[in-house]
Amino acid sequence: MTSRIAKKRGEWINRDKPLTFEYEGQQVQGYEGDTISSALWANGIRVLGRSFKYHRARGLLSFANHDVNALMTDGEDTNIRADVWPVSNGMSLKAVNTDGGVIKDKNKYIDYLSPFLPVGFYYKTFYKPKRMFPFWEDKIRKAAGLGEVNFNYPRNIRPKRHAHCDVLVVGAGASGLSAALAAAAEGLSVILVDENLQAGGSLSYDYAGDQSSADTLHALLSEVEANQNIRLITDAYAGGYYTDHLVPIVEKSGITKVRAQSVIVATGVFEQPPVFRYNDLPGVMLGSAAQRLVHRYAVKPFEKGVVVTANDHGYRTALDLASVGVDVVAVIDMRSSGAGQDLTQKVKDSGISVHKGSCIYEAVPSSNKLGIKEVVVCPYDENTAEADTSKSVRLSCDGVAMSAGWAPAAALLYQAGTKMAYDYDVEQFVPAQLPEGVFAAGKVNGVFDLKSRQLDGRRAAAEAASYLGKAVQLESFKAASVNRPSHPYPIVNHPKGKNFVDFDEDIQVKDFINAAKEGFDNIELMKRFTTVGMGPSQGKHSNMNAIRILARIRQLPVEKIGTTTARPFFHPTPIGHLGGRGFHPHRYTAMHQWHVEHGGEMMEAGVWLRPAYYAPAGAGLTASEAVQQETLAVRESVGMIDGSTLGKIEVFGSDAGAFLERFYTGKFADQKVGGSRIAMLLDEAGVVVDDGVAVRMAEEQFYVSTNSSNAATVYREMQRNVQLWKMQVTLVNLTGAMAAMTVAGPKSRDVVASLTDIDVSADAMGKGAFRTGKVAGVDARVMRVSFVADLAFEIHVPYKAGLHVWKALMEAGKASGIRPFGTDAQRLLRLEMGHHLVSHDTDGLTNPFEAHSESLVAMDKPFFIGQRSLKILEKKPLNKKLTTFVLDPDFHGEVPNECNLVIDSASQIAGRVTSISYSGYLDRHIGFAFVPPEHSHAGARFQIRTDSGAMVAATACKAPFFHLLESRGE
Amino acid sequence: MPLGLLKYGLSKEHPAPRFFQDRTQPKKSYDAVIIGGGGHGLAAAYYLAKDYGITNVAVLEKGYIGGGNTGRNTTIVRSNYLTPEGVNFYDASVKMYEDLSEELDLNLFYSTRGHFTLAHTESAMRTMRWRAEVNKHVGVESRVVGPDEISQACPQLDIQCSGQAPILGALYHAPGSVARHDAVAWGYAKEADRLGVEIFQMTEVTGIDVKSGKVVGVNTNKGYIETNRVLSAVAGFTPRITDMVDIETPIVIHPLQACVSEPMKPWLDTILVSGSLHVYVSQSSRGELVMGSSLDPYEVHSTRSSLDFVEGLTSHIVDMFPFLSNVKVVRQWAGMADLTPDFAPVMGKTPVEGFYLDAGWGTWGFKATPISGKTMAETIARDVAPDLIQPFRLSRFEDYELTGEKGAASVGH
């Protein structure tokens, strides 16, 4: 059976391109341009899905991207919205959330249990006894949810696009098109978006049997297309409104982030269903859905139907249905007043009877419950919402079109902070106070007459232009009054219920009444208890009726009930679209490629990549072998590490020394040119946050290093304090501009000496000395350091020369067996030297006293950051102290790990291990631990508990650890 | 189907009473006034009545009950903290939660699902071990697990995180749970009301009357109420209340955002958290993925949503679960969180006699609801804070005795 009718002017399908697809095992014919729902409906298929809770058969309802009972899977993707998703040739579809197919769904029995599943039923049971809850929960979880996710769905991320415009117009119906044209005429750049495949809004379907509005649309569209200032994007929705007029426009191909100077919201309205028993049967649909089927897809919604309405729109729908040969049995008008004279006459002239002051008391399901066979029509009392069942009439039909009113598509307005007010003339919430730069036009603004909507669009554009500084004449106009477009209470009470308000969540009128009885009688609590509006359509067809029902329960005017907040997104939006192309930037040092070529195992160190160790291809080294070999090379001969990631900041100016004195804990004012000092930084609370080295290159020039991970933050804090302290200081961040490498080990002097004109002899360049000169022909800064070894040289050269100098040093060290070493060996080497690492051995609360760094703190200075807090801390007893420790020489048990706890004699936590390594050079396990101060002196014993719970004895000892060799007589 | 539901089908009238009375006008005086009708305030009221027989209590809520952070969090309950005092405190809360449905006679959907805090770096692994060691010490079930065990519990997770941040291991915390957050507030409201506590919605405190350093009453939009004891339990609004009594605190307000996906059939059985990727995710009993991230980076006193949040969060979600690319986000929202410098709450007595604070809950308030109610009730009833919450006293800041939770916060939630 086909419901497809003869070709219609303006239809959206391409009859030259027929296609075939499968639905629930059945072959279906459609055309290019069809949505899944339109094609299925054209083929006489009425059951498009099962409902979320009761598994009731559902058909087409809104046909406007909120038919969330008609969700499909094509085997790849899930929760595909059939009402808007285009069909393609060969696709194979199934309805989601069924067990055994959409027709035979085994879960449909739940519908019969519904009387026992009152609103919020799950709060009232399943928890006694407690142990039974997991059983019930498993059942509930399995019953809940919609589609099944395909775990093999490909990673599909869409890069974001960006666009800017003067005016963003959302919605390309009569008011939006008019607004766009008027704004463009003022010379403003306009982006006009519409979620439909084609622009036009109701101009493309709400004909009332007369296609003259199509002419209006055609005229407006040709103007828009010809206008250079307007960019029209269809098949795209505005996902949300964010501050400063940021609106993501979501297309199938991805998101465009539009930053507009102003926004005109012309998003129109959502049609709202009247509420009567079995208003959810397949074949019962909204009037606008029926119109769209007819005019866009040339599909008859049903053969013989009735229209139930509580406004004039039902009459228009009836005329549209009749115009394509649907046998419209009657228009059932819930209003006793009926429609306007002309419209009523037109309907009557089409041979349709009109029943004023009547309602559908209930729709009667066909024998298989998969469709509708008749409706029961009764006189209706608008005041009490009761039907007079003593005077019922049965009308047989296979479909119902329903119109009761509209709710504004005002999500963007709410998100922008618009204050809405209830307008009794149109029985709708309308904007009362708009935020700056945001304007509303058309039906969302409560303007319904077609001519008035166009004028309203122009008015909004003029206001936007004026807001943007254009000299425009602002004219006010009065919208032509229309017959009340929405009914204040389109609800029909029924003792047996199943009069659905929320089709996403299967919520009926009595659920609201009962929720209120239990105390959930304000809109937010009611929403949370009943879950109205919380389904995937986010209340687009249900929130307004819910508010009306609650208002009646509370006997309050609708505006006193208020509305719930409309959060982004306007429609559910794919995670891959939102996430977009992720950026995971890394920084490479000048020697990066060399490391990779030489087997460097590259690890992330903040934004940098650094070699943890080198395992050259073919060398067959394990990580720990590599680390021990690299360490031994430094201890016995020479090694070199790429230290380019260190923060490197130059501090110039007459106040440079004074600045460092205030910034760091130590003294710098009296520091000699050519010397270096440790620079420890605290926060205001006295917590250690960084340590580096400050070199005085000249009287008014310091070169300061920071820990790799702190380079950006230390530089930033320096900048802030220069401004705050108003000091004559200039800062230059050379972190990326300079490469650095450390040559370390007994033979390091020989290696460096062979390549430099600097006198690096012991006499000329003692510990901490700093010199500039040439290294391998390149201007270099060279420092005697002792972080990893007693004898070591840190060489800084411009980034571009980094690789050259590195290679030259490797070449020069060849004879000495030089080895590159990575961060793992560096960790061990500094541990052997007894140097702790800030934020590895210390944490977010460690002060210098606890870190054993008193010697770096010049408390006698007038000021440094954190000093005043140290003066307070100084007076308090110390709770813990960082100490170096060693395990017993013959230790062979389970080695403690970093962060294993130190346990005292009362089995309480006394501290923790912060570093521990096996040193091959010393043949001992050595480390750092926080211990009570009384256990921090050399020789004190304490217990460490391993992962498995074993207790290991450790001995505090002094650093560096090389005295351990002496004690062994080596 | 459980028999308990039969009456709903068989009875003509809906056989369920109101959860709590509809009250509009408070009395002239109460033994205690609780500001804030969220989970914490209602729980405190309940335990005041139940444990101490103090029933002449008013709970004043400026909006609707549970409408603040109780209804905006991602419902995770856990106790795998870093410091012994933190672990002890939250463990007590977890234990109370386990029996809370029965106690409140309401199904809170308290569901123990196991909680993995993923580590993508060596330093994160160290913190996991630190937490595991402290947890074990205190008797809480947490341990460090490797990628294989994570994969077993959640085979859908891409351990390589699309190559962006490979997972090295995790802290596994077996008691980690989720609960139906709204129901927690409703259950406490119901039982507090039954015991005689009076709950007032749409009732805003506009001032607190302090005379000679003692609380003597509160001003509200419904008039003046005499009382000697006031508890502030108003996450996100704490500074506005403490300003009324001239108390300084370290609390600043940052928004915390979250979002949910469309419902899908259950597949994610565990709770996953990644500190490095700023993601926490679980699947609700409705089938939605409930997803959250870290706090917004600067102070804002509103519940506006931002696009940056959802862009950042989803980009990490696809790294973890590439197949979710076309699964859709339905809704995003925000709450306002009290933030403290050491990522621990501020609880107990204050310099103003009779003014008690239950604040500073950051992103972790929901999980503490029962125990904070219980301990604050004790504090109010006895005017002495119990030992369990002593580490969280306000005076710790002046004393430079901050809690050590700072270390775990970056990988927390």
Place this chain on the structure above:
Amino acid sequence: MKLLECPINGIRPLSEFTYGGEYRDMPNPDTCSDKEWAAYVHYRNGAPGVKKEWWYHGPSGTWFIAERDTMADKVIRTYIAGQEEAK
């Protein structure tokens, strides 16, 4: 707030900026009591209002002060610290 005006570089997207906390006057460390200092270090003015805040424009390395309404999240004006009068 999605855009912020750097006094040097003009209006830039918020993603280029880092929040630096409220601008607070430091008490004189030599004369203030321990209690006053502890309060300065730890306590904050957490209630909403128009606040003077530090903001940092990362790409250009510029610190400046923004006067921002923390309720509406709207910036009233921005200037380099100490150059308030000049604006």
